[in-house]
Amino acid sequence: MADEQIRMQESAAAEEAAAREADAGTAAQTGEQAEKSRDGGRRRPRKAEVLVLAGLLLAGGALGLFLLLNRQEGTKVQVSVSGQIVAEYPLSRDRTEVIEGAGGGTNTLVIEDGMAWLTDSTCPDHLCEYMGKISQNYEVVICLPNEVVVQVIEPDGGSDDGVDVVAG
Numbered sequence: 697m698a699d700e701q702i703r704m705q706e707s708a709a710a711e712e713a714a715a716r717e718a719d720a721g722t723a724a725q726t727g728e729q730a731e732k733s734r735d736g737g738r739r740r741p742r743k744a745e746v747l748v749l750a751g752l753l754l755a756g757g758a759l760g761l762f763l764l765l766n767r768q769e770g771t772k773v774q775v776s777v778s779g780q781i782v783a784e785y786p787l788s789r790d791r792t793e794v795i796e797g798a799g800g801g802t803n804t805l806v807i808e809d810g811m812a813w814l815t816d817s818t819c820p821d822h823l824c825e826y827m828g829k830i831s832q833n834y835e836v837v838i839c840l841p842n843e844v845v846v847q848v849i850e851p852d853g854g855s856d857d858g859v860d861v862v863a864g
């Protein structure tokens with residue numbers, strides 16, 4: 697009789713504990729997870745997330761660094777008129793070239809100190825002269841009236857014959 701009572705008490709206590717656990721929900725889960733984390737059950741995904749995030753940051757940083765290094769590399773400018781590539785000049789050598797644009801207009805391309813810009817343009821708006829100096833990869837100066845496009849290209853981004861290069 698005493699035995700049975702004890703067993704009943706025990707089962708009641710167990711039920712109560714289970715109910716408490718169910719009620720406490722998150723608290724119980726946290727406890728369980730904390731226990732699991734010791735065998736890596738909970739911590740592993742977190743670690744993976746951190747690793748993925750760190751990987752993304754590293755990849756982003758590497759990409760940024762790559763672009764930065766790429767930007768600093770010696771580049772050249774590609775000159776096209778009406779979509780046709782007419783010339784390529786290295787940015788490393790200072791020079792002044794007169795570009796004959798569409799419709800008889802001209803632009804003067806100046807390359808100095810690794811930068812290129814247009815000046816003395818015959819176009820009516822002279823917007824191209826205000827586009828600034830370009831020196832970084834893919835930077836571009838355009839004279840719309842003369843259909844002249846000067847773009848900085850990668851060192852090995854365009855072959856000299858320009859056959860595989862599409863000018864915008």
Ligand SMILES: [Zn+2]
Nearest residue numbers: 817819824839
């Ligand atoms: Zn212009």
